[in-house]
Amino acid sequence: MNRARSALQFVHGNLNAVKMRRIKFSIYVLSAIAVAACGGSGQRAVNSTTKNFDSAKIVSANGSITETLCALGFQKNIVGTDVTSTYPEAISGLPKIGHNRNISAEAIIALHPDLLIGLQQSLNPDLQQQLAAANIRVISLPLVYSVAGTKTLVQSIADSLNVSPKAQQVKDGIDKDLATRVVLKSHPKVLFIYARGAGTLMVAGRNTPASAIIELAGATNAANSFEDFKPLTPEALLESNPDVILMFDSGLESLGGIEGLLKIPGIAQTNAGKRRKVIEMDGQLLTGFGPRLGLAVATLSKELNDAQK
Incomplete structure (x- = not known):
């Protein structure tokens, strides 16, 4: 009887040991998977199944x-x-x-x-x-x-x-700002000039952020005869003859302000040059098309309205 009881205890002991080894192995596998999912560093990685990005870098x-x-x-x-x-x-x-x-x-x-x-x-x-x-x-x-x-x-x-x-x-904020834009009495021709000193002067044609923001503000892009950007030339200036010139504030500064801009061949002969109608705005605000888009449109429309006076 004692031998039978000892045999049963031996069998149960072995079974329990097997179960414990299986449990430990399962824990090891799950831990390995978790570490692999975090790039092997123990840090949480962000992947397509991540539910919470609060701590994502x-x-x-x-x-x-x-x-x-x-x-x-x-x-x-x-x-x-x-x-x-x-x-x-x-x-x-x-x-x-x-x-x-x-x-x-x-x-x-x-x-x-x-x-x-x-x-x-x-x-x-x-x-x-x-x-x-x-x-x-x-x-x-x-x-x-x-x-x-x-x-x-x-x-x-x-x-x-x-x-x-x-x-x-965020989208409601864009609409709220757009509601404050000024409705222009006419549609002035606006030429956007990108400048990085007098040696780098480009004008914005169709399908550019500058052209899009000009139209959203109620004006007309003076350089609608081409797409993308082209170098500024005196001939192009006379052909487009803008009512207003629009620039990044950093670009105008690189030319030495309005006085420097007027020294560029052809600028002074345009309607904008003759009347010194130049608008400068922060570049990211003007052409970023982010959450401040409504503010950019409203600001430009007000500047254009003042330029018509």
Whole structure:
């Protein structure tokens, strides 16, 4: 009887040991999976199944995206930006990854972000492959230069970060600002000039952010005979003969102000030059097409209205 009892105890002991080994093995496997999902470092990685992005480290590759992230409550998550990210002012102190059309993969990887968010027109395939190899998720979004396009961008970013309801407040803010724009009595011809000193002067044609914002403000782009940007020439100035010249404040400053602008051949002979009708605005505000789009349109419409007086 004692031998039988000892045999049963031996069998149960072995069975319990087997069960414990299986449990320990299962825990080991689950732990290994969890570590692998975090990149092997024990840190939480952001992937397509992530539900909460509150602690995600984000790099923004566009000024409009940076503004949108801040408007959605993710300013604290941003660890780096491109050089066009100038608003809000607190962002300017963050590490820079280059211009949005010439982004450095090495600069991004050095920041150890969970994800990078950029525009499709700026993120080239090689960059995306380099970031994927570094286990950095890339969110690439389109931006159409219109009110609807901006609202779509806001909603897409909110959806990507699982905060969809927050987008409506940002979009409502755009509409609220748009409601304050001035309705112009006429449609003045406006020429946007991009300048980086007298040696770099370009004018904006159709299908550019500058052309889109001019039209949203109720004016006409004076350079509608071509698409994209072209070098500024005296002949083009005389042909377009704008009523108003529009520039980035930094661009006008690079020329030495209005007096420097009037020294550019052909400028003084235009209607705008003769009447010194020049409007300068912050570049990111004017052509960013982000959450401040309504403010940009309203501000430009008021400036144009004053220029007609």
